[in-house]
Amino acid sequence: MPPPNNTFAEIGALLRGARKIGIVSHLRPDGDALGSVLGLALSLEQAGKEVICLNQDGVPWHLAFMPGSDRILRPDGKVLEIDVAVALDTATKERIGPDCLHALSAAPVLVNMDHHPSNPRYGDFNYVDGGAPAVGEIIFDFLTAEGLPFNDSVRDNLFVAISTDTGSFQYSSTTAHTHEAIAAMMKQGLDSARLSNLLYSQNPMRRVELLRTLLNEMQFRSKGRIASWNYTQETKLRIGVQPGDTEGLIDNLRSIDTVIAAVIFEETRDGTIRVSARSKDDRVDVSAVCAQFGGGGHRLAAGATLQPPIETASTLYLQALEEHVERTA
Numbered sequence: 493m494p495p496p497n498n499t500f501a502e503i504g505a506l507l508r509g510a511r512k513i514g515i516v517s518h519l520r521p522d523g524d525a526l527g528s529v530l531g532l533a534l535s536l537e538q539a540g541k542e543v544i545c546l547n548q549d550g551v552p553w554h555l556a557f558m559p560g561s562d563r564i565l566r567p568d569g570k571v572l573e574i575d576v577a578v579a580l581d582t583a584t585k586e587r588i589g590p591d592c593l594h595a596l597s598a599a600p601v602l603v604n605m606d607h608h609p610s611n612p613r614y615g616d617f618n619y620v621d622g623g624a625p626a627v628g629e630i631i632f633d634f635l636t637a638e639g640l641p642f643n644d645s646v647r648d649n650l651f652v653a654i655s656t657d658t659g660s661f662q663y664s665s666t667t668a669h670t671h672e673a674i675a676a677m678m679k680q681g682l683d684s685a686r687l688s689n690l691l692y693s694q695n696p697m698r699r700v701e702l703l704r705t706l707l708n709e710m711q712f713r714s715k716g717r718i719a720s721w722n723y724t725q726e727t728k729l730r731i732g733v734q735p736g737d738t739e740g741l742i743d744n745l746r747s748i749d750t751v752i753a754a755v756i757f758e759e760t761r762d763g764t765i766r767v768s769a770r771s772k773d774d775r776v777d778v779s780a781v782c783a784q785f786g787g788g789g790h791r792l793a794a795g796a797t798l799q800p801p802i803e804t805a806s807t808l809y810l811q812a813l814e815e816h817v818e819r820t821a
């Protein structure tokens with residue numbers, strides 16, 4: 493049994509008592525990872541704290557517009573002298589990344605705030621809410637409950653966190669409370685249309701080329717209920733893709749009417765095959781299929797890492813997925 497959650501009040505008291513705080517998120521960060529880090533960091537800074545933000549892989553191009561993104565540093569080999577370390581949106585301690593873990597290794601206390609149900613509560617203080625659609629929403633609630641300051645930059649970052657992790661408020665994890673949090677921030681001046689434009693309407697042409705390739709190469713099975721794409725190194729090199737270019741790409745498979753499970757198999761630079769899987773039917777649990785291959789995640793969004801070659805990896809995974817879909821849906 494994982495330890496119970498701490499309360500916002502306990503975590504708030506810990507942070508208020510700290511002078512210097514380090515905040516990190518997971519490898520290959522997404523909008524929720526960076527938005528929750530910057531939202532919390534900029535609020536704590538306004539409350540008078542010294543804050544250092546770290547990410548193992550830095551900020552991808554498409555999230556560079558986020559206010560304060562230049563504050564996200566990559567670890568430089570030094571061990572930080574901080575009173576408290578905070579990990580956000582990071583399902584396992586390993587996902588913080590080895591260089592960030594080294595930078596935080598002298599921190600006397602680690603706080604773990606997350607929304608992945610599989611999170612084993614690896615922190616000294618933990619707040620894991622598997623029902624929250626985004627850690628950004630947890631941070632909104634935390635700042636509100638603890639009376640910590642909001643400003644335009646805090647709101648912009650929390651909007652990016654919540655908007656990206658809910659698929660623009662489309663996923664079933666989106667609740668009335670999610671909209672209430674956004675509404676509260678809009679009443680304080682949040683410009684959601686401007687941020688949505690920056691997030692979703694600034695595709696560089698190479699990303700459109702990537703989409704063209706996906707549409708040419710995607711495959712279907714189980715009477716169109718499963719869609720998949722093998723994303724190869726050859727494609728990456730030909731198009732010259734950059735980190736972050738694949739963000740949201742899987743939604744093009746997921747959006748097809750017959751599809752209930754979508755999968756992208758990505759050939760990584762180290763040769764392993766990274767699996768990203770999505771389900772849009774609660775009966776189909778892609779985290780269970782990913783668990784068969786040593787991965788995990790959420791019921792409707794999960795991942796795993798398989799051994800090459802990509803053709804074998806995708807065939808094996810798709811057989812397991814098809815078996816699961818035929819049995820459950």
Ligand SMILES: [Mn+2]
Nearest residue numbers: 524581627657
């Ligand atoms: Mn998240």
